Amino acid sequence: MPKSPSKYAAFPQVQLTDRQWPSRTLDKAPVWCSVDLRDGNQALIEPMGPDRKRAMFDLLLRMGFKEIEVGFPAASQTDFDFCREVIDGNKIPDGVTIQVLTQAREELIRRTFEGIKGAKRAIVHLYNSTSELQRRVVFGLDRQGIVDIAVQGAKLIKQLADQTPETEIVLQYSPESFTGTELDFAVEICEAVMEVWQPTPERKIILNLPSTVEMSMPNVHADQIEWFCKTMKNRESAIISLHPHNDRGTGVAAAELGLLAGADRVEGTLFGNGERTGNVDVVTLALNMFTQGVDPELNIDDINEIVRVSEYCTQLPVHPRHPYAGELVFTAFSGSHQDAINKGLKALTKSNTGKWEVPYLPIDPQDLGRSYEAVIRINSQSGKGGIAYVLEKDYGLQIPRRLQIEFSKVVQRVADETGKELSPADIHAAFKTEYLEADSPLELVEHSTEPRGPNSGARVMSVVMRRNGEIVTTKGKGNGPIDAFLDALRQGCGTDLHVVDYREHAIGAGEDAQACAYVEVKSGEHTLFGVGIDADIVTASLRALVSAANRSTR
Numbered sequence: 001m002p003k004s005p006s007k008y009a010a011f012p013q014v015q016l017t018d019r020q021w022p023s024r025t026l027d028k029a030p031v032w033c034s035v036d037l038r039d040g041n042q043a044l045i046e047p048m049g050p051d052r053k054r055a056m057f058d059l060l061l062r063m064g065f066k067e068i069e070v071g072f073p074a075a076s077q078t079d080f081d082f083c084r085e086v087i088d089g090n091k092i093p094d095g096v097t098i099q100v101l102t103q104a105r106e107e108l109i110r111r112t113f114e115g116i117k118g119a120k121r122a123i124v125h126l127y128n129s130t131s132e133l134q135r136r137v138v139f140g141l142d143r144q145g146i147v148d149i150a151v152q153g154a155k156l157i158k159q160l161a162d163q164t165p166e167t168e169i170v171l172q173y174s175p176e177s178f179t180g181t182e183l184d185f186a187v188e189i190c191e192a193v194m195e196v197w198q199p200t201p202e203r204k205i206i207l208n209l210p211s212t213v214e215m216s217m218p219n220v221h222a223d224q225i226e227w228f229c230k231t232m233k234n235r236e237s238a239i240i241s242l243h244p245h246n247d248r249g250t251g252v253a254a255a256e257l258g259l260l261a262g263a264d265r266v267e268g269t270l271f272g273n274g275e276r277t278g279n280v281d282v283v284t285l286a287l288n289m290f291t292q293g294v295d296p297e298l299n300i301d302d303i304n305e306i307v308r309v310s311e312y313c314t315q316l317p318v319h320p321r322h323p324y325a326g327e328l329v330f331t332a333f334s335g336s337h338q339d340a341i342n343k344g345l346k347a348l349t350k351s352n353t354g355k356w357e358v359p360y361l362p363i364d365p366q367d368l369g370r371s372y373e374a375v376i377r378i379n380s381q382s383g384k385g386g387i388a389y390v391l392e393k394d395y396g397l398q399i400p401r402r403l404q405i406e407f408s409k410v411v412q413r414v415a416d417e418t419g420k421e422l423s424p425a426d427i428h429a430a431f432k433t434e435y436l437e438a439d440s441p442l443e444l445v446e447h448s449t450e451p452r453g454p455n456s457g458a459r460v461m462s463v464v465m466r467r468n469g470e471i472v473t474t475k476g477k478g479n480g481p482i483d484a485f486l487d488a489l490r491q492g493c494g495t496d497l498h499v500v501d502y503r504e505h506a507i508g509a510g511e512d513a514q515a516c517a518y519v520e521v522k523s524g525e526h527t528l529f530g531v532g533i534d535a536d537i538v539t540a541s542l543r544a545l546v547s548a549a550n551r552s553t554r
């Protein structure tokens, strides 16, 4: 426990009666704005250089972002140059708008306008901090002083926008540190900026209400947004935007509830890169919508590529357990999960509802360009279902249920011995050693069946075996080849087995097809399996019996 919890105080509730957001549902995508190249970038140990910025910008375009904050052109030459590069190089497709951030300071605003000169359309994003704490300790100003900063900045932007008719300027204002700002003051300062910019329903202002620091539970954030939307004047002339950070780890939830509460737009970054614990993760937000049947209006059909580019640009890894994107999120190690996934995937092939219904997999990995390959991975926590899945998927072996149980003990032993994950090749090798290569003390050398005599129902099989390296020739009689072979083993090798169950299937197709036979036999008090593979179905069955016979002696 922290030593002094009294250092902290509970975040005050919002006085909101008749709140509407709890009974709403999200049924359409918000306007997305990527702030990877600005907020994400300003939080990096090593900010992106031109190559990384270009790679990120191109990725964001491929993903279908229509609004992209490309930087803070007045802050650094790199940001300024990148802004110029996308404008002068005609790299902004129609329908896409770049956004640039500036403080409410004259020289920075003027430089910002130099940065966007020549763009067809640009969002100029003005911010100043409004919270009680920042007013007191950073700016040393009262409310009016803070309103004056915003209004002065807004006036200069309006003037410069009017002097730049070739560019359609969209105005955005952020009362930075909104979450620590008294709500009545947040409305007051936003209305003061609106008073300068005079937005209309046709030319809306963007009011961005940032959780610069996430300070409360997501329901309180939703209350803040609903309160703001209900209280502000001229709501129809504003796009209400969210800019959640993730200090409490609930940025995604805050964004979802904020949208229910009336917001229209979300600013965030890929995989949540950003100051401290990051910005809200737009990939997770979008895919959360997708899994509810809502089109997120972003292309995330190759998530591995998005991860790769993002990791290159930020030089930060995406966590293996990151929602939807992590390397391990479509992988089950534990036995009961593997069993359920295996059954779920099988059931899906027979279902005609078109609905994705697989236990433990909330989304079809293929929708994100991921495959089922690594869905099930095997370690000491794994069970028969997962092992069966891997053997069938990678090696075409459809092992019967009781054999799954038997073999899972073998795998468990190997996994416990190594303490490591077992690859599909490791599992197959264990299967071969245990069953297919169980060829001592007995080994099948050859067999032939005599034609049935006209009055004889029995089949006679001649068998040559090797026992402990020595050739044994024997004969047996039975109703069919299995029966006759067991009799031959009884006569010549002293092996007494009774078949309890027999299965076979083909592996592969056409001329290269092989037969795989599984026999479950009773040997004394025990039942156990043998497995054989051969191009010839009878030989495969006999091999399976030899495999069982040898295993029964272990």
Ligand SMILES: CC(=O)SCCNC(=O)CCNC(=O)[C@H](O)C(C)(C)COP(=O)(O)OP(=O)(O)OC[C@H]1O[C@@H](n2cnc3c(N)ncnc32)[C@H](O)[C@@H]1OP(=O)(O)O
Binding pocket: 039, 042, 072, 074, 075, 076, 102, 103, 104, 105, 108, 127, 128, 129, 138, 139, 149, 176, 212
């Ligand atoms: C929550 C956010 O993400 S906000 C965005 C934050 N991003 C960045 O800051 C990255 C880019 N910024 C920078 O590189 C620098 O801040 C620059 C180049 C823009 C400006 O640099 P400088 O003027 O040297 O320094 P600095 O940012 O520390 O300036 C602080 C001054 O600006 C004032 N200020 C800070 N924010 C604002 C604002 N939004 N509007 C008006 N004035 C502001 C402060 O009160 C302080 O004033 P003081 O010098 O009178 O005390």
Ligand SMILES: CC(C)C(=O)C(=O)O
Binding pocket: 039, 101, 127, 174, 176, 177, 208, 210, 211, 212, 213, 243, 245
């Ligand atoms: C500039 C603003 C919008 C910001 O990044 C924040 O408040 O987090």
Ligand SMILES: [Mg+2]
Binding pocket: 039, 210, 212, 243, 245, 275, 279
């Ligand atoms: Mg931010």
